[in-house]
Amino acid sequence: MELKLEHISKEYKNTTALDDFSMTFSEEIYGLLGPNGAGKSTLMKLITRNIKPTAGEIYLDGTDIHTLKREYQRLIGYMPQQQAIYPFYTGRMFLAYMGLLKGVEKKVLNDEIEKYASKVNLLDVLDRKVGTYSGGMKQRLLIAQAFLGDSKIIIFDEPTAGLDPKERIHVRNLIHDNSAGKIILIATHVVQDIEDIASQIMLLKKGVLIEMAAPEILTGRITDKENPDLEDVYLSIFGE
Numbered sequence: 001m002e003l004k005l006e007h008i009s010k011e012y013k014n015t016t017a018l019d020d021f022s023m024t025f026s027e028e029i030y031g032l033l034g035p036n037g038a039g040k041s042t043l044m045k046l047i048t049r050n051i052k053p054t055a056g057e058i059y060l061d062g063t064d065i066h067t068l069k070r071e072y073q074r075l076i077g078y079m080p081q082q083q084a085i086y087p088f089y090t091g092r093m094f095l096a097y098m099g100l101l102k103g104v105e106k107k108v109l110n111d112e113i114e115k116y117a118s119k120v121n122l123l124d125v126l127d128r129k130v131g132t133y134s135g136g137m138k139q140r141l142l143i144a145q146a147f148l149g150d151s152k153i154i155i156f157d158e159p160t161a162g163l164d165p166k167e168r169i170h171v172r173n174l175i176h177d178n179s180a181g182k183i184i185l186i187a188t189h190v191v192q193d194i195e196d197i198a199s200q201i202m203l204l205k206k207g208v209l210i211e212m213a214a215p216e217i218l219t220g221r222i223t224d225k226e227n228p229d230l231e232d233v234y235l236s237i238f239g240e
Contacts, residue, residue: 005047030185033191035205095117095126120170136162139161154185205238
């Protein structure tokens with residue numbers, strides 16, 4: 001499977017959020033780093049078809065994604081940074097709702113729900129109302145819905161926000177262990193969350209892709225520090 005973006009630009013009034021972006025994604029994990037306003041959210045919304053590009057095309061295995069309609073949506077798993085969850089829904093009801101929106105067959109839906117609820121350690125509270133969940137539990141519920149339906153293109157926007165260190169490690173391992181045969185894009189400010197699981201790191205600044213390489217290649221370019229890590233790379237480029 002190959003997702004190809006060709007000369008994508010997105011403008012909002014007088015602001016260019018993404019500028020002539022070209023990239024071919026294959027079945028691996030990509031980390032997306034950049035300061036606020038770099039174009040990360042715009043890129044994710046373009047891939048999920050929440051917005052359309054001002055210029056350029058996006059192809060899945062050679063076919064324009066905007067001609068695929070519902071069959072493309074079934075391939076997408078998306079965890080936005082912020083998503084309203086009806087507090088009176090139980091966790092099971094929310095996952096069932098999201099699964100049906102993605103076209104998961106009713107006969108396998110409950111098995112899918114319990115499979116991924118178990119993976120994010122929510123099985124025991126699945127029938128409690130979401131309004132009683134902690135922030136971390138809600139975050140894990142959103143991660144579970146992104147995987148529902150055996151999604152092939154999964155996008156996570158700050159997947160570990162609000163999680164304690166133990167939960168962060170669990171989520172990181174969950175994403176890695178379920179990544180085979182999928183294109184996974186993770187946007188985060190927690191650099192450590194992607195350093196060990198992403199095979200490619202993309203660095204965005206002011207809507208421009210300024211670098212993409214494996215983590216070890218990026219860290220290998222830092223020569224003024226012993227045992228540099230990806231955070232050192234981030235600071236050297238963005239100075240934040």
